[in-house]
Amino acid sequence: MPCCKKLLKVLLGLVLPLWLFTAPAYADGIDVNKAEMRISEDGSQLAADFDVNFSFQVQQALSLGVPLYFVGEFTLTRSRWYWLDEQVFQSEQSVKLSYNVLTRQYRISRGSLFQNFANLEEMMRILSRQSSSYIPAEAMKKDGSYIASVRLRLDTKQLPKLMQVNVLTSKDWDLDSGWYRWVIRPLDAALRGKTE
Secondary structure, eight states: OHHHHHHHHHHHHHHHHHHHHHTGGGGOEEEEEEEEEEEOSSEEEEEEEEEEEOOHHHHHHHHTTOOEEEEEEEEEEEOOSSSSOEEEEEEEEEEEEEEETTTTEEEEEETTEEEEESSHHHHHHHHTEEEOOOEEGGGSOTTOOEEEEEEEEEOGGGSOHHHHHHHHHOGGGOOBOOOEEEEEOHHHHHHHHHHO
């Protein structure tokens, strides 16, 4: 019996640390929590809420001052049985994440607009909420059916050239939600909006 207890302790001593160090690795990446279309009189807007988790290597690179560029992509297509699908709308937004070592502040930039943050979690909360530019109301037919698609990814081509070689061989830098698609019927959404 004491031999079994020793064996169990040894196995737990070996397996438990491996499990603790490998479990967080599966959480790294980007997943879609929620995706929706916001409809108004002026037009519509695709919006998505992502769950973004950086690997240790990505966090370390950011903390050393390497800027990270993320691209939010949005498309809206109308399926046609007699021809290829028609792309009604396409939008792409680039977001730059950076860290200033001297001021110890994180920064998120969209074009010429930027916002500073005291910690990484606050900045990640803003990054996780992405939305497209407005889709004009006349671009969508009320009685039609559309396929909306959203995606958030790290643009590895914007990284410094020396890092791009390592990125190709490492899964730690594979931050891409993949395309998330859902069906939209503007007439149903408009009717729901009137009853609420």
